[in-house]
Amino acid sequence: MPEKNENAEYNDSYANQVNEIINTLELDSDTDRNILKSRFLSEVVQYEKRKIHTKKYYDRFRFIVTVGSILLPAILSLGQMDPNKLPKNFDQVVYWASWTISLSVTASNGFLQLFSLDKNYYEYALTTEQLKTEGWQYFQLSGKYEDDETHQDAYKDFSKSIENIKRKQVEKEYSGKGDISKKKKEKPFDFQGELLKNLPKQYRPPDIENGSLKVDSKVDTSKVDTSKVDTSKIDELGTLMNDKMNKLDSLMGILENKKSDSIETVENVREILSGSIKEQVGEVAKEAVSSTIDEVVN
Numbered sequence: 001m002p003e004k005n006e007n008a009e010y011n012d013s014y015a016n017q018v019n020e021i022i023n024t025l026e027l028d029s030d031t032d033r034n035i036l037k038s039r040f041l042s043e044v045v046q047y048e049k050r051k052i053h054t055k056k057y058y059d060r061f062r063f064i065v066t067v068g069s070i071l072l073p074a075i076l077s078l079g080q081m082d083p084n085k086l087p088k089n090f091d092q093v094v095y096w097a098s099w100t101i102s103l104s105v106t107a108s109n110g111f112l113q114l115f116s117l118d119k120n121y122y123e124y125a126l127t128t129e130q131l132k133t134e135g136w137q138y139f140q141l142s143g144k145y146e147d148d149e150t151h152q153d154a155y156k157d158f159s160k161s162i163e164n165i166k167r168k169q170v171e172k173e174y175s176g177k178g179d180i181s182k183k184k185k186e187k188p189f190d191f192q193g194e195l196l197k198n199l200p201k202q203y204r205p206p207d208i209e210n211g212s213l214k215v216d217s218k219v220d221t222s223k224v225d226t227s228k229v230d231t232s233k234i235d236e237l238g239t240l241m242n243d244k245m246n247k248l249d250s251l252m253g254i255l256e257n258k259k260s261d262s263i264e265t266v267e268n269v270r271e272i273l274s275g276s277i278k279e280q281v282g283e284v285a286k287e288a289v290s291s292t293i294d295e296v297v298n
Contacts, residue, residue: 014044014045014048014132015041015044015045018041018044018135018139019037019041021139022036022037022041025139025151026150026151026152027151027152027155028152032152032155035159039159039162040131040135040162043131043162043166044128044131044132044135047124047127047128047131047169048128050120050124051121051124051125051128054117054120054121054124055121055125057111057115057117058112058117058118058121060108061108061109061111061112061117062108062112062118064104064105064108065105065108065109065112068101068102068104068105068108069105071101072098072101072102072105075094075097075098075101076094076098078090078094079091079094120173123169123172123173127165127169130165131162131165134158134161134162134165138151138154138158139151141154144157144161145157145158
């Protein structure tokens, strides 16, 4: 019998297969070839190892939870039998067996949730397969790379796709763990500042005229010629607001004093009237601002 050549054995591991393929690609430099090995091949191998490692613990804990959930009701149901037909000290055996199984099931399920083994296993497996699929499409110049004539032409697009897959995995793995941003506080509406910013240049204060977009509440408005401003609209706005709010307060007092009226009815009336008042006040405010700007310009 001919001797068996061990060196001729086919090594079907993914790393060896891809490493040989990368060595045969027609690329412009060895740097691109080394990047494929370091950034693509090594990432696939690392995610494959993490997937296998996570799967080992995931399968064990899931097996304990599944088997324990089946055995626990069965053991407890045996305790409902006639005590005379049960072996001696059977109740103690059932007690400690059920306690042990319950503890094992609870602990295993807790570990699954604590370390997110199910989520990590699925994500590692999905990322590994996405990287492998992207790699085979690039090597075969198929799929999204079918329009490229050489591997060098598709090199940048392939590198971009690999980085996108890696970035999405990192975002999912560390989502919410590094978020230290704080909610920005809403600034109150500065009516005077908005009015000054909309004035023509010849009527603006120096701070705004020089191109500053920040309007401070301490801006000196003495330089604005207000002699031409018609304040009747502004007075009308204040009078309308006071009149509507007084009517709303009176109506709410009448409704709240009636026992037959429910809280829901009061709230509905409040919303309707508030919306109507907001619309009327808004229209008068727009008209007042527009009229003021026209008077100043003219």
